[in-house]
Amino acid sequence: MRSIVILFLVCIAYSIIRYVAFAPQNVTNLPVMIVNKGVSMAAAFCFAIAFCQQWRRKRGKTSGNEPAVWFRAGVFGAIVHIPMSVVILEPAYFQEFFQESVDGKPQRMSFAGEAVFLFGALSIAGIYLLHRQGWNNLSRWKLSLATTGVLFGHVLTMGICRGLNINKSHAYLPPMWLMSLIGITVGIWWLVLSKPGPETKSVDAEKN
Numbered sequence: 001m002r003s004i005v006i007l008f009l010v011c012i013a014y015s016i017i018r019y020v021a022f023a024p025q026n027v028t029n030l031p032v033m034i035v036n037k038g039v040s041m042a043a044a045f046c047f048a049i050a051f052c053q054q055w056r057r058k059r060g061k062t063s064g065n066e067p068a069v070w071f072r073a074g075v076f077g078a079i080v081h082i083p084m085s086v087v088i089l090e091p092a093y094f095q096e097f098f099q100e101s102v103d104g105k106p107q108r109m110s111f112a113g114e115a116v117f118l119f120g121a122l123s124i125a126g127i128y129l130l131h132r133q134g135w136n137n138l139s140r141w142k143l144s145l146a147t148t149g150v151l152f153g154h155v156l157t158m159g160i161c162r163g164l165n166i167n168k169s170h171a172y173l174p175p176m177w178l179m180s181l182i183g184i185t186v187g188i189w190w191l192v193l194s195k196p197g198p199e200t201k202s203v204d205a206e207k208n
Contacts, residue, residue, distance in 0.1 A: 001069075004046065004069075004070070004073045007042050007045060007046065007073075007174075008038070008039065008042040008077070010042075010063050011039070011041045011042035011045070012034075012035055012039065012042070013038070014038065014041070014179075015034050015035070015037040015038035015041070015178070016030075016034055016038075017168065017171055017173065018035055018171050018173045018175075018176065019037070019164070020034065020169050021171050022168055022169055022170065023169040023170070025161045026077060027125075027136040029093075032087060032088055033084075033088055033093055033130030035084070035098060036081060036084040036085060036088070038076050038174050038176075038181065039080050039081050039084070039100070039131030040077065040078075040081045040085075040176075041077075041083060041150075041179055041180045042065070042076025042077050043073075043078050043080075044074070044155065044183045044184050044187075045180075045183045046071070046074035046077060047070075047071065047074040047148065047151070047183075047184070047187055047188055048183040048184060048190070049070045050066075050067045050068075050070035050071035050073075050074060050187075050188045051067070051144075051148075051185075051188075051190040051191040051194065052187070052205075053066040053067040053070055053187075053189045054067040054190070054194045055189070055190040055193050055194040057195075057207045058166055058193075058194045059086075066108075075131075075165070076127050078123070078124060078127060082085050082120075082124065085120075089161075094113070096161040096162050097109055097110060097112070097113030097114070097116060097165075098110060098113060101207075105196040112157055112160050112161050113161060114154070115157040116154060116157045116158050116161065117153035119150050119151070119153040119157060120154045121145060121151040122153075122154075123150050123154055126143060126144075126146060126147025126151075127147060129143055129147075130135075130144060130147065132142055137196040138195075138196050139151055139196075139197055140205045141191070141194070141196055144191055145188070145191055147186060147197040148187060148188050148191060149188070151184055152181065152184050152185070152188065154178050155180050155184060156183045157183060158177045159175070159177040159178060159181060162175065162177060163175075164178070181193035
């Protein structure tokens, strides 16, 4: 639990340093937008660590419940991330997700902006299904792979909208979407390595 709390605090601190330290005018984006960025990156890292722990358990390097603990921490981050994103979903915060206004008419979301939220919704749907009982280990692994795949799409399309923006006003630090994408990519690699055998049954399946 302590490691999880530290991870979330470090990610939020990274967000504050990147967006506020060298550009104090962005302090007006506190608390929701800046904290939301940190929480979402922490959630992505939690999922990656969960898959790492799962791979380590398969190799016999650990026998604890760390994969489930880290996965639940990622779910917590996602649950916090969703309402904060919805609250600030407007051009004033996410101009890059919207088309240019024509004749003063309300702006519509761009194709890429809509893709961001489509992939995000699919990610949450996958997380919900992973919490349902009755999966064997191989089916749960396949669903985990599909869920992380759409999560990868969510972060990638967000990066396409926002760009790198590595400059003085961002403390010359890499963007948080890129950090999250790297974490998810590494998590997918660990997930692939931890593929279970076809005959392995999950605890949930054995109870039914």
